[in-house]
Amino acid sequence: MSRAINGTVSRKRRKKVIRMAKGFRSVRSRVFRKARESVEKALLYAYRDRRTRKRDFRRLWIARINAAVRADGLTYSQFMHGLKKANVELDRKVLSDMAIHNEQSFKSLMDTARAQLSV
Numbered sequence: 001m002s003r004a005i006n007g008t009v010s011r012k013r014r015k016k017v018i019r020m021a022k023g024f025r026s027v028r029s030r031v032f033r034k035a036r037e038s039v040e041k042a043l044l045y046a047y048r049d050r051r052t053r054k055r056d057f058r059r060l061w062i063a064r065i066n067a068a069v070r071a072d073g074l075t076y077s078q079f080m081h082g083l084k085k086a087n088v089e090l091d092r093k094v095l096s097d098m099a100i101h102n103e104q105s106f107k108s109l110m111d112t113a114r115a116q117l118s119v
Contacts, residue, residue, distance in 0.1 A: 061096035068099035072110055082113025 014032045020042075021028060021035035028038040066076035074082075083090070088109065090098075098106040 058092060061092040064096040064099055065092060068103075068106060069110060072107070074110060074114065078117060079110065079113050082116040083109065085116040085119075086112050088112065 017032060017036050017039055018029070020039045023029065024035070024038050027034045029035060062076060065079070069076055069079045090109075095106070095109070098109070
């Protein structure tokens, strides 16, 4: 009886890693050992950066809102505090988009926030 060496399973596993390494340069896309190292590292970076992306976008939205609000004489924290007191529950992504594309409605939000701060 011949010895079973799991050839098809091993080949399938290796082909999967090589497929995932498609687009990598040089040996990293052709040699299984190097491809596996590169793919594992790439997957770790992808996992980490899915979380980092959220932080980066929030920081960008806050910077955009701050710039738009400061042009009218408020600070970001005053603006957000005024909106919270006025029970306006828009997230930073929407506020940032409004500051760029819909300046009139953003201006009315600033007036609302300012009115709440003075009360």
